[in-house]
Amino acid sequence: MKIVGLTGGIGSGKTTVAKMFAEQGVPIYIADERAREVMDRSDIVKRVSELFEESVVVEGKLDRKKIRTLVFADKERLERLNQIVHPEVKADFERFKQEHAEAGFVIKESAILFEQGLDKECDYTILVTAPEQIRIDRVKHRDNVSEYNIRQIINNQWNDMRKKPLSDYIIENIDRDLTKKQVIDIVNDINFKNSLI
Ligand SMILES: CC(C)(COP(=O)(O)OP(=O)(O)OC[C@H]1O[C@@H](n2cnc3c(N)ncnc32)[C@H](O)[C@@H]1O)[C@@H](O)C(=O)NCCC(=O)NCCS
Numbered sequence: 001m002k003i004v005g006l007t008g009g010i011g012s013g014k015t016t017v018a019k020m021f022a023e024q025g026v027p028i029y030i031a032d033e034r035a036r037e038v039m040d041r042s043d044i045v046k047r048v049s050e051l052f053e054e055s056v057v058v059e060g061k062l063d064r065k066k067i068r069t070l071v072f073a074d075k076e077r078l079e080r081l082n083q084i085v086h087p088e089v090k091a092d093f094e095r096f097k098q099e100h101a102e103a104g105f106v107i108k109e110s111a112i113l114f115e116q117g118l119d120k121e122c123d124y125t126i127l128v129t130a131p132e133q134i135r136i137d138r139v140k141h142r143d144n145v146s147e148y149n150i151r152q153i154i155n156n157q158w159n160d161m162r163k164k165p166l167s168d169y170i171i172e173n174i175d176r177d178l179t180k181k182q183v184i185d186i187v188n189d190i191n192f193k194n195s196l197i
C-alpha cells in the first residue's frame, strides 16, 4: 500500500480535496480531525492544560478557540503542544494503515506535512494551492475568525514557494469542477504507477 501525503496552507481546500479522493474510493486520513479526537481524551486534556497558566478547559474539554489564539502567537508553546499531540496522531495513523492494508493507496492529509518532515514517510506528495486572499476569505467565512488570527497561522506554516519543489503533484483549487478533474487524473496516474510495480 502506498501513502500519499496531501497538504496545503490554511484554507487552500485540503479537506475538500481529500473528500474528492474519498469519492473516488480512496481511504482518507484527515490528521486535523483525528487530532481533535485525540485531544478529547482526558489524559491529553490534562497534559495540554498544563502548558498554560490560564484555564483552557471548559466542561472537561479543551477550549480550542482560546488555545488557537494562544499558540499561534507563541512558537515555543505551539511546539510544546505539537510534542504532545503529534506522537498520538502518529500512532493513530499506524492503526489506520493496518485497517486499510489492502488498499492500493491511502491519502494522509495534514496541514504541516512538510513542516513536520512527514513527507519522508510518503511515497508521493500532493500540494493544494489557492491565492492567499481567497484562502483568508474562505477561512474567515468558515471559522468566523479575524484576518489577524488567520495571518498568525499562515506565519506558522511554510509558504507555497517552499513546498512546491517538494511536491509530486500540485492541485490548484479555485473552481471545484476543475479541482475534481485534477483529482481524477492523479488517481489514474497513481493507479497506473502502482500497476507497473
Ligand atoms: C491550536 C488548535 C487547538 C486550534 O484548533 P481549531 O479547532 O481552532 O482549529 P484547527 O485545528 O482546524 O486548526 C486551524 C488551522 O491551523 C493550522 N494548524 C493546526 N495545527 C497546526 C500546527 N501545529 N502548526 C501549524 N499550523 C497548524 C491548520 O491549517 C488548521 O486548519 C489545533 O489546531 C491544534 O491542536 N493544533 C496542534 C495539533 C496539530 O498539529 N494538529 C494538526 C495536525 S496533527
Ligand SMILES: Nc1ncnc2c1ncn2[C@@H]1O[C@H](COP(=O)(O)OP(=O)(O)OP(=O)(O)O)[C@@H](O)[C@H]1O
Pocket: 008, 009, 010, 011, 012, 013, 014, 015, 016, 017, 032, 111, 138, 139, 142, 173, 174, 175, 176, 179
Ligand atoms: N474550490 C472551492 N471553491 C469555493 N470554496 C471552497 C473551495 N474549496 C474549499 N472551499 C471552502 O473553503 C473552506 C476551506 O476549505 P477546507 O476546509 O477544505 O480547507 P483546508 O485547507 O482543509 O483548511 P484548514 O487548513 O483550515 O484545515 C471550506 O469552507 C470549503 O468549503
